[in-house]
Amino acid sequence: MSTFTIHDFLKKKKEGRKITMLTAYDYPFASIVDEAGIDVILVGDSLGMVVQGLENTLPVTMDEMIYHTKMVTRAVKNAMVIGDMPFMSYQTGIEDALRNAGRFLKEGGAAAIKMEGGAEIVDHIRAMTRSDIPVMAHIGLTPQSIHRMGGYKVQGRTEEAANKLIEEAHIVEDAGAFSLILEAIPMNLAKRISEELSIPTIGIGAGPHCDGQVLVLHDVIGLFDRFVPKFVKKYSHVKEDALKAVKAYRDEIEQGIFPSEEQSFK
Ligand code: KIV
Numbered sequence: 605m606s607t608f609t610i611h612d613f614l615k616k617k618k619e620g621r622k623i624t625m626l627t628a629y630d631y632p633f634a635s636i637v638d639e640a641g642i643d644v645i646l647v648g649d650s651l652g653m654v655v656q657g658l659e660n661t662l663p664v665t666m667d668e669m670i671y672h673t674k675m676v677t678r679a680v681k682n683a684m685v686i687g688d689m690p691f692m693s694y695q696t697g698i699e700d701a702l703r704n705a706g707r708f709l710k711e712g713g714a715a716a717i718k719m720e721g722g723a724e725i726v727d728h729i730r731a732m733t734r735s736d737i738p739v740m741a742h743i744g745l746t747p748q749s750i751h752r753m754g755g756y757k758v759q760g761r762t763e764e765a766a767n768k769l770i771e772e773a774h775i776v777e778d779a780g781a782f783s784l785i786l787e788a789i790p791m792n793l794a795k796r797i798s799e800e801l802s803i804p805t806i807g808i809g810a811g812p813h814c815d816g817q818v819l820v821l822h823d824v825i826g827l828f829d830r831f832v833p834k835f836v837k838k839y840s841h842v843k844e845d846a847l848k849a850v851k852a853y854r855d856e857i858e859q860g861i862f863p864s865e866e867q868s869f870k
Pocket residue numbers: 627646647648649650651688785808818819820
């Protein structure tokens with residue numbers, strides 16, 4: 605059972621302390637993220653790209669999300685775990701949405717769910733909140749909408765688009781969302797939304813004024829390098845280090861260095 609809860613989200617915002625959030629998809633990485641003291645772990649459908657090697661997140665299924673969420677919750681002692689509703693797990697109707705969101709809490713052990721969308725998911729948010737399933741909403745660049753958006757593009761650049769996002773932010777707050785992800789929007793727009801809402805905003809590519817920040821773990825540690833968005837900061841080069849280790853292992857076998865007496869039984 606995690607110690608960070610949705611009440612701590614609001615408390616941190618009120619106290620002006622930043623909320624820290626990172627994705628994780630399996631036991632070893634979730635253990636690291638939790639041990640590092642990150643407040644919230646998102647089991648994001650980004651796993652489709654950084655774990656499964658897919659082109660986008662659309663093919664990710666509910667069963668796959670539950671499989672990964674279970675591994676994460678097994679590892680976590682303090683962080684709050686949020687399950688990410690994959691494409692077509694909620695767009696097909698409120699009943700599907702409730703059933704699938706419930707699976708994250710019942711089977712996965714998560715404490716809340718995240719859903720992409722604004723005005724169009726208001727009824728979903730209301731139904732989930734009524735059923736005690738806390739909802740984090742997600743507006744701006746929503747990767748499940750790439751075909752409508754025409755790719756991974758910054759959103760809210762025109763006055764009309766910015767006003768629409770401000771309106772949607774209020775709509776999801778009023779519907780009962782406990783927090784809101786703002787993805788790939790201009791930083792001044794994110795600042796305005798963060799100031800206007802009483803629920804915390806979590807930014808990804810939305811500048812420094814959000815109430816918290818989230819990134820994809822595999823980007824942060826330098827494990828995923830197929831492409832690196834502008835908003836990512838790499839804090840290590842895990843892929844390079846792993847590659848070096850595996851090559852050294854291969855070389856030592858070929859040269860008869862490994863295993864030595866030290867790794868052998870007498
Ligand atoms: O799927 C995901 O990991 C996400 C975050 C990056 C916000 O939606």
